């Protein structure tokens with residue numbers, strides 16, 4: 669897991685909303701464009717408050733702008749698929765990160781990010797419905813699990829905002845290998861461990877993010893298939909004249925760590941497998957050919 673790449677501030681974030689607003693045509697009885705223009709100063713003030721909250725790491729204290737309540741529908745309508753410019757905004761968000769960073773959902777690292785989560789829910793903060801830093805690429809599982817529940821009952825944030833929240837640079841995801849009767853002969857379970865010096869306040873948010881999205885269980889569920897694939901890759905490496913499977917595996921882990929962060933579950937799984945003597949024996953057996 670790692671932070672998303674900071675979204676460029678040039679053009680200013682508000683310009684994406686202006687582009688979408690100005691392309692709007694009058695539909696039905698509501699002139700969304702005129703309503704949005706009439707409240708532009710308030711929208712700009714809200715964008716400034718959002719930027720300040722991120723800068724001060726006080727995102728949880730942000731409250732909706734009551735002056736914008738009367739144009740709630742017009743603000744939400746900006747994110748509609750029918751709105752010209754939304755597709756371009758999503759493409760810009762993707763292009764900032766490149767193909768490989770967004771191969772997996774940044775919130776879980778498990779599946780493809782086919783949706784965008786409004787970190788500050790558009791039902792409560794319609795003013796940020798097309799704010800690029802409020803749109804987090806993520807998978808449908810993470811998106812539907814988080815939904816509008818960005819705060820808990822005590823008004824504390826429950827999920828990491830991947831553009832701005834602190835994620836430990838040191839390893840905080842631990843892998844334990846065990847030997848169940850699986851196809852590969854090795855299984856894995858995952859646990860969190862607070863790195864020394866990482867503030868408890870920030871750590872609670874990391875823990876909450878993992879707990880709400882059930883990430884440790886999701887990693888464990890997928891680990892057997894992942895281990896089987898890693899085993900096959902290592903066996904193929906040996907079968908085609910390669911040597912030193914530990915080094916081979918660590919090399920892949922090093923490269924993936926640069927893209928997905930130190931505590932990515934696959935990266936840590938590969939490191940643990942590279943250190944395992946049993947896994948080395950399994951690789952040797954697999955590369956000797958199919959059992960007769």
Ligand SMILES: [Zn+2]
Pocket residue numbers: 773774775776777778779806807808809810811
């Ligand atoms: Zn996800």
